Structures are given as structure tokens and as C-alpha cells.
Amino acid sequence: MTSLHLHHRFPSFSTVLLLSVGIRVTLILYSEWHDARSVVKYTDIDYRVFSDAAQFLLRSGPGNANRAQGPLAHLLAPLTIGDPYTRETYRYTPLLALLLTPNVWLHPSFGKYLFAACDILNGLLIYQLLVSDILPGITCQPSNLPAKDKDNTGNKQVSQNARDQESEYKALATLYSAIHLLNPMVFSISTRGSSESVLATFVLLTLYAALRARWNTAAVLLGLSTHWKIYPVIYGVACLGVVGIAGSGTRKDQGWKAYLRTLVNARTVQFGVISAGTFVLLGVGCYLIWGYPFLHESYLYHVHRLDHRHNFSPYFYLTYLTYPASTSPSVDALPLSIWSRIVRSPLVSFGPQIGLALGTGLAFGRRRQDLVFVWFVQTAVFVLFNKVCTSQYFLWYLLLLPLLMPRLATMPKRAMLYLGVWIGAQALWLAEAYKLEFLGQNVFLGLWLRGLVYVLSNAWVLVGIMGDYVP
Structure with a gap:
């Protein structure tokens, strides 16, 4: 790494952090002022759903109304635990409603401050990972002094070089972490009341543990x-x-049987059992209290979900064309054609999506140092081919971009081209979506075609990033 004395050119991380906090607090205060005076709210509708679910959780109704429906709920009757799923469209873990109960008894904007705080914590984690794991692992700056000249003066020079190198790392880490902390998409979504930043914290903590080979901790956090x-x-x-490569002692060139042994051995089984066990324990605990509504709303609903509303997904138009068959009684009596059944099947979107996401994980997940790259590619293809895709989902892979950028050998002009294509494809789609949403024009076909342009454009950018990656 060539020393550019970046620490003399950029503000300190603490300055960026304070600016990030100030922006988020200001926007939350503004949201309260704006929402009290405008019909069009700044706060996202999901935040109202979260708050209502938290209220239902705290205040169970008389008899069986709004009461937890799990097998063990009667044992918790003295606690009067309510059912957050009484709130229609609440399709999240009940732990989120539990986390946001201070919205009811403390302050309505508590959740926004919590989500903003997770944003800041995510920036801290990104900075720490860059300084301690990613940037030092890319290159080291050797001393230019000959061995015979390394007397006291040489040692001082080496020490000074080390301090300069550390300052460069911190400056670069500040620059990259600012891409997250000062990203308008990030701070606007969290201050509007989206809970994505909480999940982002869990993901970064999982990565933090994995990059340090603390696999048991990583397995729990992944669950x-x-x-x-x-x-x-x-x-x-x-x-x-x-995990398998680290525990098997086999080389990559020993054939497919050796590769299989790296995926199935004592260490991978332990990781899988701990991770799956954590997931199952949390799920069983929630089921015992809240019952089938928890299973359906949190998981099963998303398997057979049919969302005909316009979104970036290339599948939305096909779903829209066949959607009445699932809602109209008069159409329900008519047998569906094979084509309609295929289009409505979740496998149409789920197959390519999960195949690419898991396939890239299997293909590239061989070295701990490459986990950031692999997770980024997996997340990008998962979002790109999801049957429902909105701007909020972009945060899933943008979270990992500041950690990936130090390993990208992308020239500035090409980076600007990637950014221009990524933004341009969205702008092209949004211009047509405006006609549908606000002008009521029948532009479904045109919107779908622009959705295909979005898919192709984003796929091209992703392939370019993959080609620029330097292991």
C-alpha cells in the first residue's frame, strides 16, 4: 500500500461518527414535526405496524381476544402476554415487537432511535473490521532500511513507519465506513422506522466472529x-x-471426494448443529408462547407469498396476471391452466435464487479472508432474483460493500460507471413506476420490461465487481 498520508486529508472517525449521530437525531425529530403536520408521512408504514404489534403484545384482551395462542400460553396467563399477530400485516419475529415495547410506555419514537443506534453500531463494526482484519491483511509496508543500518535510528524509523501505516489504515477505514454511516439510503430508511439495521447488526457480528475463527459464536449469531x-x-x-477446510487438512487439488470431506466433517457438523440448534430453540420458544400464528406469519407466509404490487422483481408482472385466481371466488371455481400454475409456483423464483445463492457460497467459500466477498455475492444474487424486491432490500448487500471495497482493483472511471448503471437502472424503473402509482396509467408491461433492464444491469455490475476482486 502506497502511503498517501490520508490521515492528513480526511476527518477523523470520531468526527464522522458525530456527524452521523447528528443527522439521524435531526431526522427523527423532523419526522415527529412533519408527521404531525402533513398527510404524507415521513414515517414508514412498517413502523406503525411494529408499534401496533408491540401494543398488542403488552395489552391482551378479555377472554381469548388478543392472547398468545401457544401451547404454553396458559401457563403465562398471569403475565397477560398478548399476540402481536393480532396486528394484520405483522410478519416478523415476536422478538421485534418485544424489543419495541418501549414505544408504548416510554416514547413513540423509541424504535427509531434504536434503529439509528444500530446504524451507528454497524458503522463502528465496519470500522473495527477494516482496521484490525481487512486492511492489515491486504499488504504490509516493509522497511526500506538495509539490515546493517537498522541500529537505534533504524528501529525508530521502523516504529515511525508502523505508526504511519496504522494512521493510514484508520484513515482508509474512516473513508470506507463513512460510505455506510453517511449513506442517505441507510440513514433515511432507519429514521423512517425500518428495522433492517437490527438484522444488519446481527449479520456484522456473525461476520466479526467468523473472521476471527470464533466459529461457535458465529454459529449462534447465524442462528x-x-x-x-x-x-x-x-x-x-x-x-x-x-470451517471444513480448516479442520480437514486436505488440499483443493485432491478431487471431489476430498472436497466433500471438507463439507462434512466433525467441525462442520458442530457448526451446523449449533447454528441450527439456535434457530430451532428460538423458534420453538416463540411457538410455545405464540403458537401457529408465529409459524405462519414469520415463515410459512413468505413461502407461498404472492405479491402482485409493482416492485423491481422480474416476477411481479407474471404474478399480477395470475393473481385474481387466488382471490376471486368466481375464478376460483375455474381450473387453472398448467401455465398459470407454473407462474404462480414459488419454485419459479425460488429455484434460480437459492441455487445461485448457495452455489456461489459453495464455489467461493474456501478461505476465511474471502468471506466478505462471498457473502456480498450471495446477498446480491439473492436480492436480485427475489420474487419481491424493493429498495429496502438493497441494504442487505450495501452493508458489506465498505468491507469489500479495499480488495477491489477497480479504476475510478469504471467505479463511476458501475455506480451510474446501478442508479440509472433504478431511475429508469422509478420513472415508469411513477406513472402507475401517481398517475394511474396502465404501464404494467413497460414497468416489467424496465424491471428486466434492472436485472440485467445489476447482474452486469455484479459480474464486474466479481472480476475486480483481488483475493
Whole structure:
């Protein structure tokens, strides 16, 4: 790494951190002022859903109304635990509603401050990972002094070089972490009341443990992350490859049987059991209290979900064309054609999505140092081919981008091209979505075609990033 004296050119990390805190607090205060005076709210509708679910959780109704429905709920009757799923469209773990109960008894904006605090914590984790793990692992700056000249003066020079190198690492880490902390998409989504930052904290903590080879801790955190939202399960495949290689002592060139042994051995079984056990224990605990509504709303609903509303996904238009068959009684009596059944099947989107996400994890998940790259690629393809895709999901892979960038050999002009294509594809789609959402024009076909442009454009950017990665 060539010393550019970046620590003399950029503000300190503490300055960036204070600015990030100030932006988030200001936006939360503004949201309270804005929402009290405007019909169009700053606060996201999901935040109202979270708050209502927390209120239902705290205040159970008389008789069986709004009471937890799990097998052991009657044992907890004295605690009067309510059912957060009484709130329609609440499709998250009950732990989120439990976490946001201070919205009811402390302050309505407690959840926003909590989500913003997770944003800041995520920035701290990114900075720490860059300084202690990623940047030092890329290159070391050797001393230019000959061995015979390394007397006291030489030792002082080496010590000074080490301090300069550390300052460079901190400056670079500040620059990269600022991409997360000062990203308008990140701080606007959290201050509007989205809970994505909480899951992001769990994911980063899992990565933090994995990069330090604390696999039991990583397994527990991965189980927690998957309970919170199911998609982090894809990271387990990459972790198994790294854990297996470390414990098998086999080389990559020993054939497919040796490769299989790296995926199935004592260490990988231990990791899998701990991770799956954590997920199952949390799920069983929630089921015993809240019963089937927990299973359906948190997991089963997402398997057969049919969302005909416009979104970036290339599947939305096909779902829209066949959607009445699932809701209209008059159409329900008619047999569905084979084509309609295929289009409505979750396997249409789930197959390519999970195949690519798990396949890239198996293909690239071999070294601990490459976990950031592998997780980024897995998350990007998972989001890109998801049957429902909104801007909020972009945060899942943008979270890992500051950790990946130091290992990308991307020229500035090409980086700007990637950014331009990524933003341009979204702008092209949004321009057509505006006609549908606000002008009421029938532009479904045009919107779907622009969704295909979005998929192709993002796939091109992802392939370019993969080609620029330097292991």
C-alpha cells in the first residue's frame, strides 16, 4: 500500500461518527414535526405496524381476544402476554415487537432511535473490521532500511513507519465506513422506522466472529440472524466451506471426494448443529408462547407469498396476471391452466435464487479472508432474483460493500460507471413506476420490461465487481 498520508486529508472517525449521530437525531425529530403536520408521512408504514404489534403484545384482551395462542400460553396467563399477530400485516419475529415495547410506555419514537443506534453500531463494526482484519491483511509496508543500518535510528524509523501505516489504515477505514454511516439510503430508511439495521447488526457480528475463527459464536449469531429474517441462512454454506477446510487438512487439488470431506466433517457438523440448534430453540420458544400464528406469519407466509404490487422483481408482472385466481371466488371455481400454475409456483423464483445463492457460497467459500466477498455475492444474487424486491432490500448487500471495497482493483472511471448503471437502472424503473402509482396509467408491461433492464444491469455490475476482486 502506497502511503498517501490520508490521515492528513480526511476527518477523523470520531468526527464522522458525530456527524452521523447528528443527522439521524435531526431526522427523527423532523419526522415527529412533519408527521404531525402533513398527510404524507415521513414515517414508514412498517413502523406503525411494529408499534401496533408491540401494543398488542403488552395489552391482551378479555377472554381469548388478543392472547398468545401457544401451547404454553396458559401457563403465562398471569403475565397477560398478548399476540402481536393480532396486528394484520405483522410478519416478523415476536422478538421485534418485544424489543419495541418501549414505544408504548416510554416514547413513540423509541424504535427509531434504536434503529439509528444500530446504524451507528454497524458503522463502528465496519470500522473495527477494516482496521484490525481487512486492511492489515491486504499488504504490509516493509522497511526500506538495509539490515546493517537498522541500529537505534533504524528501529525508530521502523516504529515511525508502523505508526504511519496504522494512521493510514484508520484513515482508509474512516473513508470506507463513512460510505455506510453517511449513506442517505441507510440513514433515511432507519429514521423512517425500518428495522433492517437490527438484522444488519446481527449479520456484522456473525461476520466479526467468523473472521476471527470464533466459529461457535458465529454459529449462534447465524442462528439468531436466520430467526430474525430467513435470508442469512445462505451464509452458512460459505462458513461450512471455510470451517471444513480448516479442520480437514486436505488440499483443493485432491478431487471431489476430498472436497466433500471438507463439507462434512466433525467441525462442520458442530457448526451446523449449533447454528441450527439456535434457530430451532428460538423458534420453538416463540411457538410455545405464540403458537401457529408465529409459524405462519414469520415463515410459512413468505413461502407461498404472492405479491402482485409493482416492485423491481422480474416476477411481479407474471404474478399480477395470475393473481385474481387466488382471490376471486368466481375464478376460483375455474381450473387453472398448467401455465398459470407454473407462474404462480414459488419454485419459479425460488429455484434460480437459492441455487445461485448457495452455489456461489459453495464455489467461493474456501478461505476465511474471502468471506466478505462471498457473502456480498450471495446477498446480491439473492436480492436480485427475489420474487419481491424493493429498495429496502438493497441494504442487505450495501452493508458489506465498505468491507469489500479495499480488495477491489477497480479504476475510478469504471467505479463511476458501475455506480451510474446501478442508479440509472433504478431511475429508469422509478420513472415508469411513477406513472402507475401517481398517475394511474396502465404501464404494467413497460414497468416489467424496465424491471428486466434492472436485472440485467445489476447482474452486469455484479459480474464486474466479481472480476475486480483481488483475493
